[in-house]
Amino acid sequence: MQDTIERIRKFRDERDWKQFHDPKNLAVSISIEAAELLELFQWKTGDEAGRFAAENKERVSEEIADVAIYLIELADVTGIDLAKAIEAKLDKNARKYPVDKARGVSTKYTDLK
Amino acid sequence: MQDTIERIRKFRDERDWKQFHDPKNLAVSISIEAAELLELFQWKTGDEAGRFAAENKERVSEEIADVAIYLIELADVTGIDLAKAIEAKLDKNARKYPVDKARGVSTKYTDLK
Amino acid sequence: MQDTIERIRKFRDERDWKQFHDPKNLAVSISIEAAELLELFQWKTGDEAGRFAAENKERVSEEIADVAIYLIELADVTGIDLAKAIEAKLDKNARKYPVDKARGVSTKYTDLK
Amino acid sequence: MQDTIERIRKFRDERDWKQFHDPKNLAVSISIEAAELLELFQWKTGDEAGRFAAENKERVSEEIADVAIYLIELADVTGIDLAKAIEAKLDKNARKYPVDKARGVSTKYTDLK
Numbered sequence: 001m002q003d004t005i006e007r008i009r010k011f012r013d014e015r016d017w018k019q020f021h022d023p024k025n026l027a028v029s030i031s032i033e034a035a036e037l038l039e040l041f042q043w044k045t046g047d048e049a050g051r052f053a054a055e056n057k058e059r060v061s062e063e064i065a066d067v068a069i070y071l072i073e074l075a076d077v078t079g080i081d082l083a084k085a086i087e088a089k090l091d092k093n094a095r096k097y098p099v100d101k102a103r104g105v106s107t108k109y110t111d112l113k
Numbered sequence: 114m115q116d117t118i119e120r121i122r123k124f125r126d127e128r129d130w131k132q133f134h135d136p137k138n139l140a141v142s143i144s145i146e147a148a149e150l151l152e153l154f155q156w157k158t159g160d161e162a163g164r165f166a167a168e169n170k171e172r173v174s175e176e177i178a179d180v181a182i183y184l185i186e187l188a189d190v191t192g193i194d195l196a197k198a199i200e201a202k203l204d205k206n207a208r209k210y211p212v213d214k215a216r217g218v219s220t221k222y223t224d225l226k
Numbered sequence: 227m228q229d230t231i232e233r234i235r236k237f238r239d240e241r242d243w244k245q246f247h248d249p250k251n252l253a254v255s256i257s258i259e260a261a262e263l264l265e266l267f268q269w270k271t272g273d274e275a276g277r278f279a280a281e282n283k284e285r286v287s288e289e290i291a292d293v294a295i296y297l298i299e300l301a302d303v304t305g306i307d308l309a310k311a312i313e314a315k316l317d318k319n320a321r322k323y324p325v326d327k328a329r330g331v332s333t334k335y336t337d338l339k
Numbered sequence: 340m341q342d343t344i345e346r347i348r349k350f351r352d353e354r355d356w357k358q359f360h361d362p363k364n365l366a367v368s369i370s371i372e373a374a375e376l377l378e379l380f381q382w383k384t385g386d387e388a389g390r391f392a393a394e395n396k397e398r399v400s401e402e403i404a405d406v407a408i409y410l411i412e413l414a415d416v417t418g419i420d421l422a423k424a425i426e427a428k429l430d431k432n433a434r435k436y437p438v439d440k441a442r443g444v445s446t447k448y449t450d451l452k
Contacts, residue, residue: 001114004196007203015210016217020382022159023166023173027151028381030180031257034147035374038140042367043359046135046271053136053191060136061193064184065202067143068195071180078166080174082181083117089178090120097128104129133269141268144370148261155254156246158385227340230422233429241436242443248385249392249399253377256406260373264366272361279362279417286362287419291428293369293410294421297403304392306400308407309343315404316346323354330355 001083008073026074030067037063114185114196121186139187143180150176227298227309234299252300256293263289340411340422347412365413369406376402 012018040060041049053060075082125131153173154162166173188195238244266286267275279286301308351357379399380388392399414421 004199004203011203011207014212015215017215019217022163024151024154024157024159024162025382027147027154027162028254028377031144031147031151031261032374032378032381034140034144034180035257035371038137038144038367039371041137041140042371043364044137046137049137049140050135057191057193060191061198062202062205064188064191064193064195065198067147067180067184068199069202069206071177071184072199075177078170078173078177080170080177082177085174085178086117086181086185089175089182090117090124092175093182094124099127102128102130104132138269141264141367144374145261145265145268148258148370151254152258155258156251230425230429233426237429237433240438241441243441245443248389250377250380250383250385250388253373253380253388257370257373257377260366260370260406264363264370267363267366270363272363275363275366276361283417283419286417287424288428288431290410290414290417290419290421291424293373293406294425295428295432297406297410298425301400301403304396304399304403306396306403308403311400311404312343312407312411313346315401315408316343316350318401319408320350325353328354328356330358 005072005076008069009076012073021073021077023074023078026070026077029070030074033063033066033070037067118185118189121182122189125186134186134190136187136191139183139190142183143187146176146179146183150180231298231302234295235302238299247299247303249300249304252296252303255296256300259289259292259296263293344411344415347408348415351412360412360416362413362417365409365416368409369413372402372405372409376406 012021037060040052040056040063044052072082074080075085125134150173153165153169153176157165185195187193188198238247263286266278266282266289270278298308300306301311351360376399379391379395379402383391411421413419414424
C-alpha cells in the first residue's frame with residue numbers, strides 16, 4: 001500500500017497537479033469515476049451484470065482502479081490511514097448490523113439505519 | 114489486504130447478504146457512498162474543504178472507508194486483484210499523460226483524453 | 227415553468243445564496259441529490275423498486291423534486307432554456323437510435339453509441 | 340410539459356424499451372447522466388466553470404437535458420406530477436430554511452438540516 005501511495009504522489013507531482021487535487025476536487029472525481037463504473041452495468045439485471053463482468057474483466061478492472069486511485073489519494077492528502085479507516089468502519093458496521101437482526105434481510109441497511 | 118478481503122466476506126456471509134451483492138448492486142452502492150463523501154464538501158471552496166477535512170477527520174475517514182469497502186468487495190466478487198488493477202492503471206495513465214505534455218495543465222484529463 | 231424559475235430565484239436571492247450557486251456547485255448538488263434518489267432503490271430488484279415507489283410516493287416525489295430544482299437553477303444560471311434543451315436532445319436521440327435498430331435491444335445505448 | 344411527457348413515452352415505446360425502464364434503472368441512469376454533467380466542470384474553479392458554461396452552451400445544454408429526460412420519465416412511471424412535486428418541495432424548503440437564519444450562511448444546508 002505504501003508503495004502505491006508513493007507512486008500516486010510521484011505521478012501527480014511530476015505533472016504539477018497537486019494544485020488541483022484538493023479534497024473537494026478529489027471527491028468530485030471519485031463520484032465521476034464511480035458513475036463510469038456503474039455505467040458498465042446500466043440497464044442490466046444483476047445476473048447480466050455478473051456475466052458482463054466475467055467477460056469484460058479488463059474494463060471492469062480499469063474502472064475499479066480509477067475509483068481506487070482517487071480514493072487512495074484523497075486519504076493521503078487528508079492524512080487518513082486508509083487501511084485503519086477500513087478496519088474501524090468494519091468494526092462499526094459489525095456493531096450496527098448485528099448478525100441475528102440483519103440475517104438475510106433485503107431491506108437491511110435502510111431499515112436498520 | 115487479503116485479511117481485509119476475508120473480513121469483508123465473513124461480514125457479508127454471516128448476514129447472508131451475498132444474494133444482494135451482485136456487481137450492479139455493488140456499483141450502485143459505490144456511487145451512493147461516493148456522493149455521501151462528496152456531500153461533506155458541498156458548497157465549500159477547495160480551501161474550505163481542506164480545512165473541513167482537517168477538523169472532521171473521523172467523518173471523512175468513515176465516508177472514505179464506505180466507498181473502499183464496497184470497492185474491495187466488487188473487486189473480490191468479480192475475481193479482480195485490486196492491487197494489480199491499480200498498478201496496471203497507473204502504468205496506463207503514465208503512458209496517457211506524458212509528463213512534458215501534462216505538466217501544470219488544468220484542463221489536463223479532458224484535453225489529453 | 228417560468229413561474230417555477232422565478233420562485234427558485236426568489237428563494238435563493240432572499241437567502242443571499244447566489245454566491246454559492248455557480249455551475250460547478252450546482253452540478254455537484256445535482257449528483258448528490260441523484261444519489262439520494264437512487265438510495266431509495268438500493269439493494270432492490272426492478273420489481274421491488276416499482277412496489278416501493280408506489281407505496282412511498284411522497285419520498286420518491288421529494289427526491290425527484292430535489293434533483294429537478296437544482297437542474298432548473300443550473301439551466302437558469304447558464305442561460306439555457308430547459309424546455310428547448312429537452313426538445314433538441316429528444317430530436318438528437320431520435321436520430322441516434324433509429325427505431326429499426328434499437329427496438330427491444332437491451333444493450334441499446336451502449337452498443338449503438 | 341404534457342407534450343414532452345408524451346414525446347418521451349412515444350420514443351421509449353417505439354423502441355420497446357419500457358421493459359428496462361423500471362424506477363431503479365431510471366434512477367441509476369439519472370445518477371450516470373448527473374456525473375457526465377459534473378464531468379464538464381471537473382478540476383475547474385467556480386469561476387472557470389461559469390466561463391466554460393458560457394463558451395460551451397450546447398454541451399452543457401445536452402448534459403442537462405439528459406438528466407431532465409430520465410427525471411421526467413421516472414416521475415411519469417411512478418405516477419408523480421413533476422410540477423406539483425417541485426412546488427411542494429419549494430414550500431417545504433421555505434419552511435426548513437427561514438430567511439433570517441439561512442441568509443448568506445455558506446454552511447447552510449448542512450448546518451440547518
